[in-house]
Amino acid sequence: MAIREELIEELHRRRAAALAGGGKEKIEKRHAQGRLGARERVELLFDPGSFSELGMHVNHACHMPGFASKYLPGDAVVTGTGNVDGRPVAVFSQDFTVGGGALGHMHAGKICDIMNIACETGIPIVGINDSGGARIQEGIHSLSGYGQVFFRNVAASGVVPQIAIIAGPCAGGAAYSPALMDFLIQTRTHSSMFICGPEVIKAATGQVAPIEEFGSAEAHASVSGNIHFVADDDRHALSIAQQLLSFLPPNNMQDPPHLIPEEIPIVPDQGMNELVPDDPRVGFDIYGVLARLLDPGQWLEVQASFARNIVVGFGRIHGMVVGIVANQPAYKAGCLDIDSSDKAARFIRFCNAFNVPLVSLVDVPGFMPGLAQERGGIIRHGAKMLFAYAASTVPKITVILRKAYGGAYLAMCSKDMGADFIFAWPCAEIAVMGAESAARIIYKKEIEAAEDHASREAELVQLYREKFATPYQAASRGMVTDVIEPSETRARVALSLRIALTKRVSRPPKKHGLIPL
Template sequence: MVRPSDELDMRRKRILRSPDLERTERVRKSGRTLARERIDGLLDEGSFVEIDIFVTHRANEHGMFQKVTPGDGVVCGHGTIQGRHVHVFAQDFSVHGGAIGEAHGMKIAKIVEMAERSRTPLIGFWDGGGQRANDGMPALAGSGVMLDRLVRCSGQIPMIAVVLGPAVGVSALAAGLADVAILGEKLGQLFMSSPLETPEVIEQDLDASKVGGAAMHASRSGIADLVATSLDEAVDMVISVLEYLPDHCGAMPPRQANDDPVDRDCSTLNTMIPDHPNLPYDMREIIEEVVDEDSFMELFETYAENIVIGFAHIGGTAVGIVGNQPQVLAGCLDIDASVKAARFIRTCDAFNLPVVTFEDVPGFLPGTVQEWGGIIRHGAKLLYAYAEASVPKLTVVTRKAYGGAYLAMACKHLRSDLNVAWPTGELAVMGAEGAVNIIHRREIAAAEPEDRERVRSELVQTYKDKFGDPYVAARHGWLDDVIEPATTRRRLADSLALFASKREWQPPRKHGNIPL
């Protein structure tokens, strides 16, 4: 007679030993790792506790009653990362291609609920071919419950999606609900529709990677926050992201000890802005000089490059960074930049990260492409995200802050907590040239043709002398101060400490109606 403990051990070993060695070998030959290997690589050694290891499929059609599906194609459980409790799941491509059946979807839904109740971060490895056709309609039920639970958790706990293989349909949709998405450079792919159903792929005009590969999602669709070259790099990225985020929305982000004093010499900031107002410079250099050394983690680096976003630490405090990038489109806001920044600001607000903005924006990008594409609605998202955010909001105007774009970028009128400008700051309705062409168009037209450029230049200079500096705004109290650039780091660190206990009352309502 077999003892119960031996029976348990035997059953566990049978599940852990994949019944389809041929499929497992194909997964390895494709360059991918197995589900449990991914989880083991992420969690502290020996900390993983698997949940629902004995769950299998419930389908009887299409010969499914003859098939064994260990864990129904997904491994779920909890463990620790550097001592922090997390919940984790990984789709198992060696079992029905990681496709979602009823039990598969319900397993993920269950682990999501456990993460919500325990208020711990959730990390999901997505690597599956959508819904399992063999399961029929019940697969939709499992998928629906899974998606519902993921939506319920949004903004409550950090959710990180890691895509190291093809994720199609529902799997891709679910990965899109994450706060941060990390895609494998070579094998990470996301498709709403199967590549086999995509006309351009069928006609061989494009290969699948061009439709849903990591490079495309990192530069065009805005889905991939980060791109990893290997499992090890993806794991490092997950660990790094968690260093900036709290366990849940009711906690504060972890402080990071460092040897970078808040009053260190930042005198290089005094010479970073070019003398000519239309010459570009790299906003990243300013950001990296201000924040703690090596702490800036940029997201969406190759998407909407006219705005820079990412996590950082200032004096050990985790913050979200938003900065216009004068090197691309002169730092103008367009549709993609507005959406990119708005989404990030709302993530920071959900998880109590102060938002630090470095502003140099000449306006919204003009043109029919932007107008027809809905720049009004998308630009309003950015303004809405800043106005809605209740975390500390600190803004540094490095150069231009013009018109509606100035208003959308955490101005004092949107209840920003600290607004300062460098002496090079220009806060105005628009640039001097554009303003003069509107205000003085008749005067310029009345001048002799040979004198028009001289008259225009004189009027532009007069306008600049009157409005082209930060002091008009400072006199009205729309700037709290005009500061020497070298003091920016210290000023921000002091303000973060001052507003650490900020609480902002919101009027009771079901929810706001952000212009999606």
């Protein structure tokens, strides 16, 4: 017995209504602004034909007179699963053309459902945020919906990767769901993220605060550090998400998508020897080292505009996925400060949660001195890096390029902090402090007694370097695995990484460590 034709027609009618979203006119208006619709974003994220939608026929649950009869296709959010480069991913995409993308009870329920599926099946979550905020017609039910979403963000944390795209307004409590996710991508135009808008700030404090100064992608990328990537438009944001997923495992029980080589060629790279200046006080650009260490085209920097004295990101070395943490001598001399400590610690903890090996490139003169840093809590923030590295059980390989002084030497993953392999270049200096400062303290009387203070001080600085700060001193005490030529770096790191991929570490059972937040 065939199904009645009118039922098939009804199904197609309802599907068409849901697919139409807020209607052709609203979608065309977005196109004129250079923006995509919610469904277009989803289709662009996934491999062609792989998207499977869930909850298409969900409608709102508001009983307020005058609003109850309104039809909100999909309750203003598209959810489902699909493949990105052949690997399954879950998605929710808010639809601003339907009721401003406002979140209500059923809207939140759809997001929670897809997040539950992602956690239970072990697949990443991509959330595309474009919403006017809570649906006021549903009152407290909207706030409850946000709470349920936040709860699932936390439940998914460290279980599956979570990527948020800010492609429109994301204000008030709505901003906390992206903030609870692992990586935030914000479009340069037509998007904003904030807790209190300009009007609220002015009413509460009297301050005139243009939204560009605190809610834009540039502000969050360079000042607050709230987002990790700035995208030119929707298409670019989705491309970044795809690239990011290419380095990540689907969940915390699997390894990243390594392309493990059968054989690693031992080929010296003489160009690496030319990168470091003769004068240890002269800065150099760490990106030159990264370009020669990593596979061509296999580098995705995270938070490139924030705390630029440290560089973090994902790359591949002979096909093997790594997380890079590198001092940047070309900015603030590579010192560690409050922001760079936070940036590095968060990245390290993500890599550890998802089995990404860590490679640390060290050229650090110490922690940033100054009243603002001390009053701002540099002790607490710097301790986050120590905690993050010490708690990490993934393979950890450290290369000391030049300076590694004091507590910052430890904070950049020394052997004592759990590094598995540590290599040092011959020009490296490893010491409690810089040679100049140390010599002035140790040899103070000799310098003062000399007729030519400057000449004697220079001699004693060199003596201190040779006696206390060479990499061979550290190697003689087992604190450095080997002293290598810069040209050997890529091969030695790759060989060590290949061995360390099978590393397994057991720690004492506990609920969780107490990182100094």
